[in-house]
Amino acid sequence: xxxxxxxxVIAAGPDRQTRVIGGEGGxxxxxxxxxxxxxxxxxVYVELDTSGASDAxxxxxxxxxxxxxxxxxxxxxxxLGGDTGSATWALRLDDxxxxxxxxxxxxxxxxxxxxxxxxxxxxxxxxxxxxxxxAQASDGVTIHLDGVTGSPDGFDLPVGLWSLTAMxxxxxxxxTYEKTAFFLNMTFVKIGTxxxxxxxxxxxxxxxSNGYVNNMTAMYHNVxxxxxxxxxxxxxxxxxxxxxxxxxxVLSVVRMVDA
Amino acid sequence: xATNVAAPLPDLSLEDEAIITVDAxxxxxxxxxxxxxxxxxxxxxxxxxxxxxxxGYANGDEPPLGxx
Numbered sequence: 001x002x003x004x005x006x007x008x009v010i011a012a013g014p015d016r017q018t019r020v021i022g023g024e025g026g027x028x029x030x031x032x033x034x035x036x037x038x039x040x041x042x043x044v045y046v047e048l049d050t051s052g053a054s055d056a057x058x059x060x061x062x063x064x065x066x067x068x069x070x071x072x073x074x075x076x077x078x079x080l081g082g083d084t085g086s087a088t089w090a091l092r093l094d095d096x097x098x099x100x101x102x103x104x105x106x107x108x109x110x111x112x113x114x115x116x117x118x119x120x121x122x123x124x125x126x127x128x129x130x131x132x133x134x135a136q137a138s139d140g141v142t143i144h145l146d147g148v149t150g151s152p153d154g155f156d157l158p159v160g161l162w163s164l165t166a167m168x169x170x171x172x173x174x175x176t177y178e179k180t181a182f183f184l185n186m187t188f189v190k191i192g193t194x195x196x197x198x199x200x201x202x203x204x205x206x207x208x209s210n211g212y213v214n215n216m217t218a219m220y221h222n223v224x225x226x227x228x229x230x231x232x233x234x235x236x237x238x239x240x241x242x243x244x245x246x247x248x249x250v251l252s253v254v255r256m257v258d259a
Numbered sequence: 260x261a262t263n264v265a266a267p268l269p270d271l272s273l274e275d276e277a278i279i280t281v282d283a284x285x286x287x288x289x290x291x292x293x294x295x296x297x298x299x300x301x302x303x304x305x306x307x308x309x310x311x312x313x314x315g316y317a318n319g320d321e322p323p324l325g326x327x
Binding site: 018026031036042043050054055057060063064065070075077079086087088092 | 268
């Protein structure tokens, strides 16, 4: 970037419609439009050094000569920390943050059987939905969507407010077991660097010993703010000795607001 | 890898000496440069002396009363 105004001293730019201003080593920077002219700003572009910083979300403010702010516009995505980047504000651009702020329908699905690695949820992207699912067909099994005793499989959530939904479904395809009590343990866990903490535990969910139920679904929904380096997962256990066929569980996380 | 982000700019005509400020959003970030692209227009009262007379009136004068 050829800087024709090092140190923030304003002078003519590469062309008469452009001002290129050198930074002054700070995290904020201002430019005062020249006097005596009608102005129509078409773009503002900054380059950032975030090598010593966390993720940064630049914001533009436009104020009158006496400091009255008339507009603010924050970027929709972070410039990641530990690197460099740029932020542009320009007329007629689409906002990058166009995903819905609700759970549907934006997202992607991760299918899990066995013990997958941790799924790292990207930063940013309000409304991003991530699903974690697993299926089993045998009796008395446990679905681990987290590594309770081992590596912290599950979602590695960046700091921020997340909507978490856990769902498990089970049933029997045989009339023989229609009156069988189905028991399911759903444990919603938060795993930090020092161990496992039960964030919310679904106690045994009895259908009832005389229940005429072939299928049942249990769902839990929570909105919580997570600090950095937290993993969430879902553990679902069928009690042994009870014949069950269809059995699967889904954990989804949706980012609700900006960090 | 550098992260480049973009967003729409508020579409405003600005008074002279308006102030454009960018806050990087993290105190540890350093803004290394800023580029502003804009169009400028001279106010009419400054242009009037150098513009050719329009409909016979010069210097930005208002037409006399009764003259369309």
